[in-house]
Amino acid sequence: MELLITVAVIGTLTSIAVPTYKNYLDDSRNSTAIVDIQKMVGSLARFQAERGRPPDTLAEAGIQPPLDPWGNACVYVRLEGLPKHDQDAKCRWDKYEKPLNTDFDLYSMGKDGKTKPKLTQSDSYDDIIYAHGGTYIGLVSEY
Numbered sequence: 586m587e588l589l590i591t592v593a594v595i596g597t598l599t600s601i602a603v604p605t606y607k608n609y610l611d612d613s614r615n616s617t618a619i620v621d622i623q624k625m626v627g628s629l630a631r632f633q634a635e636r637g638r639p640p641d642t643l644a645e646a647g648i649q650p651p652l653d654p655w656g657n658a659c660v661y662v663r664l665e666g667l668p669k670h671d672q673d674a675k676c677r678w679d680k681y682e683k684p685l686n687t688d689f690d691l692y693s694m695g696k697d698g699k700t701k702p703k704l705t706q707s708d709s710y711d712d713i714i715y716a717h718g719g720t721y722i723g724l725v726s727e728y
Contacts, residue, residue: 611696614654618693618713619722621651621659625691626719639663639689653693653713660700662690677714678703679728691715695724704728 625648632646633639640646643661653659664672665688676684677692685704694700695711703709710726721728 614696615713615724617654618659618695621653622691622693622713622715622722625651625659625661626715626722629689629691630719633688639665653695655693655696655698657694657698659691659693664689676702677709679716680705685714685716686718688718 625643628646628648629639629643641663643650643659650658650661662675664676664684664686667675672684672687675690676686677690679685682703692700692715693713695713697708697711699708700712701708704712704714704725710724712725713723714725714728715722716728
């Protein structure tokens, strides 16, 4: 009987601890991705201040494109200077159907490694984004 109670207690503790630990890992990876994007935004802002335009690529700004905590490449897309129809085709859209950025888009595709141009689509919920000129950097689901 004591063994049965011990096994039940261990099973209960495990059922609580494992999801909590997984949530902790997800939060930690999200935080790491946010910090990585903030660092890149700082370098991109310096490049833009010096040259009056965003770089065509991260490499042009001297940024080694990092992998996000899930092993996917961070995505950078220059928007400024493109014709309107090209901007519309390449930019990301918020819930009001407005472009997130006008100069460039920078984001991580998040845990699932999938994304869609519209933030309201489920594949984008776990993305870490740079939005509205850096006024928001974080999870799409919290945007």
